Amino acid sequence: MLRSEALEAIYPELASCAVVTIMGATASELYALGHRPNFFYLEHAMGLASSMGLGIALSRPEETVVVLDGDGSILMNLGSLTTMARYRPSNLIHVVFDNEALLSVGRTFTTATGTGSSIAAMAEAAGVPRSATVDTVQGCRQTFREALASRELTTLVAKVAAQGPANYHIDVHMLENRFEFQRYLTRDRHKVG
Numbered sequence: 088m089l090r091s092e093a094l095e096a097i098y099p100e101l102a103s104c105a106v107v108t109i110m111g112a113t114a115s116e117l118y119a120l121g122h123r124p125n126f127f128y129l130e131h132a133m134g135l136a137s138s139m140g141l142g143i144a145l146s147r148p149e150e151t152v153v154v155l156d157g158d159g160s161i162l163m164n165l166g167s168l169t170t171m172a173r174y175r176p177s178n179l180i181h182v183v184f185d186n187e188a189l190l191s192v193g194r195t196f197t198t199a200t201g202t203g204s205s206i207a208a209m210a211e212a213a214g215v216p217r218s219a220t221v222d223t224v225q226g227c228r229q230t231f232r233e234a235l236a237s238r239e240l241t242t243l244v245a246k247v248a249a250q251g252p253a254n255y256h257i258d259v260h261m262l263e264n265r266f267e268f269q270r271y272l273t274r275d276r277h278k279v280g
């Protein structure tokens with residue numbers, strides 16, 4: 088499965104969620120599907136998308152928060168799994184696109200998931216109540232929808248090919264994205280129109 092296909096499969100559901108992505112290929116592929124004001128592309132701060140998503144989920148319980156993570160990124164912040172499990176926000180879905188590589192740096196450096204480590208097993212051992220690994224587009228779509236419906240903290244690992252986009256262009260400046268996303272999170276949810 089390509090990550091772009093997996094993203095396309097869950098993209099419709101992301102319309103009503105606060106979404107935080109890691110930098111690089113994941114951000115560019117999501118952007119290529121169509122930017123929305125509820126998408127935040129966390130540039131530079133590798134590993135911290137899950138921490139940021141956890142903070143948003145806890146401080147905005149009325150939002151459904153989706154973190155789009157990478158194997159390399161979560162592997163350098165594994166404590167995030169234990170912190171997520173500790174606070175267990177029911178409004179957080181943590182999707183990890185596992186391509187077994189640090190793809191976005193331009194050369195394929197294999198991560199620990201390429202040598203046998205399982206992120207879903209680590210999430211489960213950390214105490215995350217729901218975790219699953221999928222390797223098909225249909226499985227990804229269905230498991231993501233089930234996670235949304237479950238209203239329980241979920242780590243969903245999508246095994247994807249180590250293939251990125253043709254270009255990494257995102258035509259939204261970091262600051263613009265930051266203010267736009269903040270406006271989204273602080274909008275009046277009861278306003279009509």
Ligand SMILES: Cc1ncc(C[n+]2csc(CCOP(=O)(O)OP(=O)(O)O)c2C)c(N)n1
Nearest residue numbers: 111112131133157158159160188189190191
């Ligand atoms: C602290 C830190 N270390 C290294 C980098 C350089 N870097 C940017 S993206 C990336 C790889 C991310 O890997 P992964 O999360 O597996 O996502 P992928 O690129 O494979 O989609 C690296 C090493 C960085 N931005 N910040």
